[in-house]
Amino acid sequence: MQKFALSVLGQDRPGIVAKVAEILADFGCNIEDLSQTILQWEFAAIYIFSKPDQVDPEDILHTLEQALNPWGLTVILKPADKPNKWIDEPADPFVVTAIGQDKVGQIAKLTGIMRDFGCNITGLKAINHSQTFPDKMVMVFEIAVPLSTNFKQLRDELEQAAHSVGLKFTIQHRDIFENIHRI
Amino acid sequence: MLSEREVLSTFEMIKNEHLDVRTVTLGISLFDCASDDLSKFFDKIYTRIVSTAKDLVRVCDEVGDKYGIPVVNKRIAISPMAIVAAPFDSEQMVEIARTLDKAAREVQIDFIGGFSALVEKGMATGDLSLIEAIPEALTQTERVCASVNVASTKAGINMDGVYLMGKTIKEAAHLTRDRDGLACAKLCVFANIPQDIPFMAGAYLGVGEPGAVINVGVSGPGVVKKAIDRTLEANPEADLGMLSETIKKTAFKVTKIGELIGREVAKKVGVQFGIVDLSLAPTPNVGDSVGEIFQSLGLDSIGVPGSTAILAMLNDAVKKGGSFASSYVGGLSGAFIPVSEDLNIANAARDGFLNLEKLEAMTSVCSVGLDMVAVPGDTSAETLAAIIADEMAIGVINRKTTATRIIPVPGKKAGDKAYFGGLLGEATIMPVREGFSEKFIRLGGLIPAPLQSLNN
Numbered sequence: 001m002q003k004f005a006l007s008v009l010g011q012d013r014p015g016i017v018a019k020v021a022e023i024l025a026d027f028g029c030n031i032e033d034l035s036q037t038i039l040q041w042e043f044a045a046i047y048i049f050s051k052p053d054q055v056d057p058e059d060i061l062h063t064l065e066q067a068l069n070p071w072g073l074t075v076i077l078k079p080a081d082k083p084n085k086w087i088d089e090p091a092d093p094f095v096v097t098a099i100g101q102d103k104v105g106q107i108a109k110l111t112g113i114m115r116d117f118g119c120n121i122t123g124l125k126a127i128n129h130s131q132t133f134p135d136k137m138v139m140v141f142e143i144a145v146p147l148s149t150n151f152k153q154l155r156d157e158l159e160q161a162a163h164s165v166g167l168k169f170t171i172q173h174r175d176i177f178e179n180i181h182r183i
Numbered sequence: 184m185l186s187e188r189e190v191l192s193t194f195e196m197i198k199n200e201h202l203d204v205r206t207v208t209l210g211i212s213l214f215d216c217a218s219d220d221l222s223k224f225f226d227k228i229y230t231r232i233v234s235t236a237k238d239l240v241r242v243c244d245e246v247g248d249k250y251g252i253p254v255v256n257k258r259i260a261i262s263p264m265a266i267v268a269a270p271f272d273s274e275q276m277v278e279i280a281r282t283l284d285k286a287a288r289e290v291q292i293d294f295i296g297g298f299s300a301l302v303e304k305g306m307a308t309g310d311l312s313l314i315e316a317i318p319e320a321l322t323q324t325e326r327v328c329a330s331v332n333v334a335s336t337k338a339g340i341n342m343d344g345v346y347l348m349g350k351t352i353k354e355a356a357h358l359t360r361d362r363d364g365l366a367c368a369k370l371c372v373f374a375n376i377p378q379d380i381p382f383m384a385g386a387y388l389g390v391g392e393p394g395a396v397i398n399v400g401v402s403g404p405g406v407v408k409k410a411i412d413r414t415l416e417a418n419p420e421a422d423l424g425m426l427s428e429t430i431k432k433t434a435f436k437v438t439k440i441g442e443l444i445g446r447e448v449a450k451k452v453g454v455q456f457g458i459v460d461l462s463l464a465p466t467p468n469v470g471d472s473v474g475e476i477f478q479s480l481g482l483d484s485i486g487v488p489g490s491t492a493i494l495a496m497l498n499d500a501v502k503k504g505g506s507f508a509s510s511y512v513g514g515l516s517g518a519f520i521p522v523s524e525d526l527n528i529a530n531a532a533r534d535g536f537l538n539l540e541k542l543e544a545m546t547s548v549c550s551v552g553l554d555m556v557a558v559p560g561d562t563s564a565e566t567l568a569a570i571i572a573d574e575m576a577i578g579v580i581n582r583k584t585t586a587t588r589i590i591p592v593p594g595k596k597a598g599d600k601a602y603f604g605g606l607l608g609e610a611t612i613m614p615v616r617e618g619f620s621e622k623f624i625r626l627g628g629l630i631p632a633p634l635q636s637l638n639n
Contacts, residue, residue, distance in 0.1 A: 095185060097194045125187065132191045140190045155248060170194055172251035174185070179439040181189040 001050040003032070003080035004057060006064070010073030012043035020047070023063050028052045043073070048080055091120070091144035093174040096158065100167035102128060102137035109161045110141070117154045120144045139167075142174065197251060201405035201471040202437065204444050205464050206256040207243050208296075208381035210388035210396040210457065211235050213262045219270040225282045228267075232259060232286040232295075235395050235454070240291045242451045246444055254444065259287065260386035260398070261297035269309030276316030277323060284324035294369075296386030298329040301376070303338040304629065306347075314347055318355040321366035328384035334374035334575035336582045340630040342572065348372045349568030349624070353591060356560065360593035363601040367590040368523075368555065372571050374578030374585045380514040381460050385551075385586060396457040397449035398514065401441030402464040404473045407433050407497075411479045426480065427500045434461060434504025442509045460514025461505030462550055463497070465525035467608035473497075473518055474527025485520070485528055486537030494518060495548035515584060517550020523603055523610035524555050533611040539570075542613075547577045552585040557601040557610040560593040562617055567591060569620035572630075580633055 008020060017036060024031060029051040036045040051057065061077045068075055098110060107126060114121060123142035130138045145154065155171050162169035196202040216227035236259055243254040261267075261283070268279050280298055287295040298320060300310040317329050331351075333344040352372075356364030371385040378389020381400040388396070410433040414421050421429075441459040449456035465473045477485040480493050498517040505512050520542070522528050531537040539556065546552045552574050558567075571587050578585030592601040597614035 095190060097190055099191075099194065123185075127187060130187060130191070132188070132195070138187070138191065140185070140187060142185070152248065168194075168198060170197060170251045172193070173249045175443060176250045176252070176440065177185050177189050177193060179443045180193060180436045181186075 001052065003048060003050050005078050005080045006047040006049065007076045008043070008045045008068065008073055010043060010068070010071065012038050012041050013071060016043055016068070016071070016073065017045065019067055020045070020064065023060070023067060024049055027055050027060050027063075029055070029060070089118075089144075089146050091146045093122070094143050094145050094171055095174050095177060096139075096141040096143060096169070096171045098139040098162050098167040098169045099133055099136055100165070103165055106137070106165045106167060107139065109165050110139070110158060113154070113157050113161055114141070114143055117149055118146050119149070119154070195409070196406050196436075200403070200409045201468065202252065202403050202440070204247065204252055204254045204399060204441055205402035206258050206381050206383075206400040207239070207254050207445060207448050208258040208260050208386055208398050208400065209236050209239050209452065209454070210260045210379070210392055210398060211262075212388055212392065212394045213267045217267055221271065221275055221278070224268065224271075224279070228279070229282055229286050232261070232283070233289050236290040236292065238452055242448050246447045246451065250440070250444060252440055252444060254448075256294070257292045258381070258383060258386060259290070259292050259295045260381070260388045261295065262388050262390070263299040263301055264297055265300035265307075265309040265313035266390070268313070269307065271309070271312060273312045273315035276312050277319045280316065280320035280324050280327045283327050287326040292326070294326050294328050294383045294386075296328040296330065296383050297388060298327050299331065299387040301332045302344040303332055303335040303341050303374075305341065306344060314351055317351050317370060318358050318366060321355055321369050322358040328369045328386065330371040330373055330376065330385045330387060332373040332376040333571070334579050336375060336579050337632055337636045339632040340374070340572060340575045340579055342624070342630055343627045345372075345572050345575065346564070346568045346624050346627060348571055349564035349566075352567050352589060353564045356591045356593050363557075363592045363595070363603060364560070364590045365603055365607075368588065368603050368607050371586045371588045372575075374575040375583060376586075377514055377584060379458050379460075382462060382464060382515060384588060385515075392457070393455045395454035397445050397452065397454055398457040398460065399441045399445035400460045400462060400464065400514065401437050402462065403433070403437040404463040404465050404476060405471045406437060407463060408470075408472070408476045408479050411476065415479070423480075423496065427496055430497060430500035431504035434501045435508040437461065438505040438508035438512070442511070456511070458511045458513030459505070459509045461501060461512060461516045462514065463501060463518040465519065465521065465528070466606055467524060467526050467529070469526060472525050472527040473520060474525050474531060478527070484531045484534065484536040486531045486541050490541065491545050491548055494520070494545050498548055498550060515550045519551050519554060520545060520549050521551075521554035521588070522556050523601070523608040524606060526608070529608060529610050532613060539613045539615060543573060543577070546574060546585055547581060550584065552578070553587040553589055555588055555590070555603075555607065555610065557590045557592050557612045558615045559596045559612055559617070560591050561596075562591045562615050563621070565621040565624040566615060566617050568624045570615070572624070576630075580635065582635055
């Protein structure tokens with residue numbers, strides 16, 4: 001069994017996930033991980049699935065495209081990679097929250113610093129017009145901070161950068177959210 | 184992925200609602216430092232405190248940074264000095280207080296508590312020496328806090344101790360007359376003092392406690408107020424049952440944070456974790472007030488009719504939420520109503536909504552007592568003792584902790600302002616019915632333990 005990564009992107013409508021799942025099942029493929037989201041009206045999904053050895057991935061791609069292209073969806077299929085050194089590095093999960101008026105370059109500024117410190121972004125949501133802050137941009141980054149990081153320096157640089165682009169900012173270990181909100 | 188709501192509500196609590204860990208207090212037992220040689224005793228207690236607490240401030244800051252929740256105060260509580268230093272006289276006790284102050288400065292903590300005596304049933308030599316030393320000790324030191332337990336449900340009220348504390352408070356105020364009697368702001372008189380309070384000025388480490396232990400005091404009146412406001416905004420029909428539920432849930436969250444941070448600090452400092460004291464402890468900052476909660480719940484001001492009922496509900500909801508969040512809740516755990524330390528309560532006293540009698544009534548359902556109350560400088564030791572006795576009676580009969588931290592402000596009268604500075608704030612001096620209690624106080628003796636004590 002070989003693992004593949006599949007991504008589907010395009011305008012949202014009912015039935016996309018069902019269609020992809022049916023096609024993969026018909027080929028005897030097992031979906032191992034699936035994440036799907038909608039931003040405004042654009043649908044995006046990424047699947048990791050394993051396929052029987054005798055099935056040609058070109059056949060899967062062709063079938064998916066035939067079904068999904070008419071709906072305005074783009075399909076990308078590639079063999080899934082093995083974990084690299086960034087994924088394996090021991091790290092602590094932190095959550096960065098940044099809130100303020102929407103401006104060009106905010107995400108670039110913050111993520112540039114995260115990159116410079118070797119932090120891997122494991123989850124990111126940037127939401128305009130959230131319920132809590134209807135007139136502001138809200139960014140929530142989940143990042144893996146390598147254990148060797150000088151945390152104070154990372155925090156200070158992120159904070160300075162956030163302020164320079166008009167954002168209020170916090171960085172907190174993920175455990176705090178689990179503790180406060182979950183029993 | 185965490186939900187947006189979870190992340191943003193935490194962001195709001197920290198950025199706009201003054202959520203913090205109010206104090207991480209390291210309890211240090213000094214019993215094995217006992218000696219009748221004063222210089223040896225100094226060396227032993229200084230070394231013990233400094234070596235145990237040397238990393239406390241750094242670790243608290245690191246852990247606070249990690250979770251994005253500031254640990255505002257780092258403090259130390261020690262074994263009751265009246266027992267540890269029992270062989271010494273009052274002058275030597277003052278020297279001991281200076282040593283404690285020096286150790287506190289060395290490890291950069293803001294207060295050290297435990298210059299304390301437990302005299303609910305009677306006074307031993309060490310207790311007398313310590314109490315006699317309190318006025319000088321609190322005048323000559325900056326960071327030392329003192330407490331004296333003069334009553335308990337099991338023992339009754341030691342009225343000789345109460346009278347002695349009335350005189351001690353007068354003397355402490357006199358010695359710091361140039362600072363509005365500041366020494367009295369570092370002195371609490373208790374009934375049923377808990378052994379593990381992390382909050383000052385009452386913190387000390389009781390005799391049944393470990394050698395070293397981290398106790399955490401969490402706060403968050405601003406968070407509670409905002410939670411109530413949000414509930415009412417979302418549902419204008421919300422009744423007190425629903426609002427009590429909101430307070431309970433908020434207290435749960437705040438307590439969880441305290442325990443998480445306390446346990447990590449304890450691990451890194453290498454000592455046992457003790458308890459979380461979930462108390463709504465205000466500061467003189469706008470938006471960090473217990474008094475404002477009363478306004479959110481519909482009263483024009485704390486102190487008007489309805490205040491005791493609200494405080495009872497608030498105290499109870501806080502305890503319920505806290506006890507569900509942690510199995511190790513201790514200390515005072517409830518709502519504080521310190522007059523000078525809460526801008527809103529101080530204003531209520533200034534504007535005449537809150538007087539001493541109403542405050543006393545409210546202490547029957549709050550978690551501490553008459554706290555940071557400024558009274559006229561000419562209030563006699565006997566009247567102060569009578570006020571203390573009333574407060575002790577409330578604690579003894581209701582099987583709860585009560586305390587007084589009362590400041591007769593030298594040279595000032597009712598309606599004047601007293602300034603204590605920093606977190607201690609400022610307060611309008613409340614009028615007192617003076618000169619009617621002397622005969623009662625001079626009777627002395629022990630008021631016997633109440634029927635409530637016979638529960639075996």
